[in-house]
Amino acid sequence: MGTYMCMCMSLLLLVLFTTATATAKVHYHDFVVQATPVKRLCKAQSAITVNGMYPGPTLEVNNGDTLVVNVVNRAQYNVTIHWHGVRQMRTGWADGPEFVTQCPIRPGGSYTYRFTIQGQEGTLWWHAHSSWLRATVYGALIIHPKDGDSYPFPKPTRQTPLLLGEWWNSNPIDVVRQATRTGASPNVSDAYTINGQPGDLYSCSDKDTVIVPVGSGETNLLRVVNSALNQQLFFKVANHKLTVVGADASYVKPFTTSVLMLGPGQTTDVLITANQAPGRYYIAARAYASAQGAPFDNTTTTAILEYKSAPCPAKGAKIKPVMPTMPAFNDTATASAFTTSFRSPRKVPVPTNIHHNLFFTVGLGLNNCPPGASSSTCQGPNGTRFTASMNNVSFQLPSSFSLLQAHQQGIPGVFTRDFPAAPPVRFDYTGNVSRSLWQPVAGTKVYPLKFGESVQLVLQGTSIFTAENHPIHLHGYDFYILAEGFGNFNPSRDTAKFNLVDPPLRNTASVPVGGWTVIRFVADNPGVWLMHCHLDVHITWGLAMAFLVENGVGELQTLEAPPADLPLC
Numbered sequence: 035m036g037t038y039m040c041m042c043m044s045l046l047l048l049v050l051f052t053t054a055t056a057t058a059k060v061h062y063h064d065f066v067v068q069a070t071p072v073k074r075l076c077k078a079q080s081a082i083t084v085n086g087m088y089p090g091p092t093l094e095v096n097n098g099d100t101l102v103v104n105v106v107n108r109a110q111y112n113v114t115i116h117w118h119g120v121r122q123m124r125t126g127w128a129d130g131p132e133f134v135t136q137c138p139i140r141p142g143g144s145y146t147y148r149f150t151i152q153g154q155e156g157t158l159w160w161h162a163h164s165s166w167l168r169a170t171v172y173g174a175l176i177i178h179p180k181d182g183d184s185y186p187f188p189k190p191t192r193q194t195p196l197l198l199g200e201w202w203n204s205n206p207i208d209v210v211r212q213a214t215r216t217g218a219s220p221n222v223s224d225a226y227t228i229n230g231q232p233g234d235l236y237s238c239s240d241k242d243t244v245i246v247p248v249g250s251g252e253t254n255l256l257r258v259v260n261s262a263l264n265q266q267l268f269f270k271v272a273n274h275k276l277t278v279v280g281a282d283a284s285y286v287k288p289f290t291t292s293v294l295m296l297g298p299g300q301t302t303d304v305l306i307t308a309n310q311a312p313g314r315y316y317i318a319a320r321a322y323a324s325a326q327g328a329p330f331d332n333t334t335t336t337a338i339l340e341y342k343s344a345p346c347p348a349k350g351a352k353i354k355p356v357m358p359t360m361p362a363f364n365d366t367a368t369a370s371a372f373t374t375s376f377r378s379p380r381k382v383p384v385p386t387n388i389h390h391n392l393f394f395t396v397g398l399g400l401n402n403c404p405p406g407a408s409s410s411t412c413q414g415p416n417g418t419r420f421t422a423s424m425n426n427v428s429f430q431l432p433s434s435f436s437l438l439q440a441h442q443q444g445i446p447g448v449f450t451r452d453f454p455a456a457p458p459v460r461f462d463y464t465g466n467v468s469r470s471l472w473q474p475v476a477g478t479k480v481y482p483l484k485f486g487e488s489v490q491l492v493l494q495g496t497s498i499f500t501a502e503n504h505p506i507h508l509h510g511y512d513f514y515i516l517a518e519g520f521g522n523f524n525p526s527r528d529t530a531k532f533n534l535v536d537p538p539l540r541n542t543a544s545v546p547v548g549g550w551t552v553i554r555f556v557a558d559n560p561g562v563w564l565m566h567c568h569l570d571v572h573i574t575w576g577l578a579m580a581f582l583v584e585n586g587v588g589e590l591q592t593l594e595a596p597p598a599d600l601p602l603c
């Protein structure tokens with residue numbers, strides 16, 4: 035009997051052991067969204083954070099793992115959490131954009147996000163997707179290869195997430211509310227941050243500057259995320275070259291550069307080898323500001339790459355770290371040299387049989403003030419109000435049902451399915467645009483796609499009011515970036531530039547200032563998926579639309595049922 039038990043036990047153990055190594059893990063987290071005292075730039079303030087942390091907690095998982103995150107809202111604002119870049123296959127209810135895939139979690143409410151990482155490796159992040167809360171409600175989501183799989187590059191000695199952020203010396207919700215009231219553009223930020231710290235070029239920030247330790251000769255992985263609200267950023271490390279190995283949780287063909295440019299929403303994984311004289315080197319980020327004459331925060335945030343063997347300064351002395359030379363604020367040549375360097379590591383299955391050939395203009399607009407409106411509400415240029423659109427539709431969120439719920443339950447009157455495949459009027463998009471084309475029409479329109487259809491989309495920037503670089507993010511999908519260029523997209527000339535072999539796979543594309551980007555994807559994930567400019571000021575103005583992807587055949591091509599605790603409006 036005893037022997038039998040023993041055999042049984044060891045068999046059981048064996049089974050348990052095999053399951054434990056072969057099965058993906060489930061990670062449980064609690065996120066408490068709450069007002070927290072945060073002191074920055076000599077000023078004590080209250081900021082909305084997750085678990086009192088700014089930035090919020092870093093989540094680390096392996097490809098294939100499941101995340102279960104219970105979000106409790108103890109703040110005075112509505113909140114939702116978006117898992118930026120996670121494909122959310124069939125789990126659109128966990129995507130997070132307010133009024134798109136769920137109604138907000140009201141103060142005092144809670145919601146549990148449940149989703150599985152499938153086939154993505156590298157760096158993503160999470161952030162609030164309600165008003166401008168993401169200014170302080172964000173964190174890194176690091177996806178390691180499956181247990182037993184390795185990186186497609188030598189294993190780095192250390193890994194450091196570097197989240198670039200943006201800080202206001204006032205409540206960001208008040209900043210956007212004021213702009214929405216006045217129609218003017220919102221106040222620019224007071225600082226950029228690296229892992230929540232502005233760094234020692236700002237007042238009162240010295241002692242908290244982030245230190246990134248490094249041993250001489252080591253090769254380390256920096257996971258750089260642009261979490262800033264409204265600004266594309268250049269990123270450099272003094273005297274060190276960076277080898278780009280991944281972006282938006284897809285690997286890329288490695289290339290070496292001295293400078294990165296990231297639009298908000300984008301991530302870039304780089305290897306850095308400590309091959310310089312032992313010392314201290316600034317890691318710095320500052321604006322890539324492509325719009326001519328528009329106000330922007332022109333400050334520089336820094337952290338310090340510190341060699342462990344760096345000589346100690348004499349008592350009381352201070353050795354300034356080496357500062358990199360940053361590109362000029364308007365250095366579009368450097369930005370586009372960077373964005374066009376990306377390739378997939380090998381030949382990839384770019385869709386070629388295109389069902390939807392789409393052309394979307396992306397840009398700003400100015401609404402004339404309605405007659406009789408108070409001038410205090412018309413503080414945009416020449417007594418107007420700022421707006422923005424795609425294909426002349428300025429996106430309005432619904433308020434009584436989320437788009438996904440309205441779609442799944444067939445609730446009429448929440449949205450229409452007539453988002454146009456092309457702009458209603460053709461014009462010289464990047465030329466001198468007639469003022470009669472500056473006022474878009476407000477609407478809640480989706481573009482419907484059948485399951486499995488393939489899409490080519492030209493994102494065409496406009497020069498309405500001003501041309502600028504737009505980081506366009508698509509929820510629920512990664513897409514191939516086939517080409518980008520300046521001026522108006524011209525199919526007879528520009529189709530020849532398409533990379534149909536090894537284009538990069540991303541979730542956010544930097545559409546060049548006064549130019550265009552062409553992307554392709556297959557609609558293999560049913561749900562309602564927001565696409566928008568990741569400059570929050572532009573989403574606020576309506577630079578967004580949504581794709582509605584129908585269910586396919588059978589369970590594996592069908593959106594899951596909504597979770598029981600899904601917040602309703």
Ligand code: C2O
Pocket residue numbers: 116118131161163299507509564566568
């Ligand atoms: Cu990173 Cu719609 O967002």
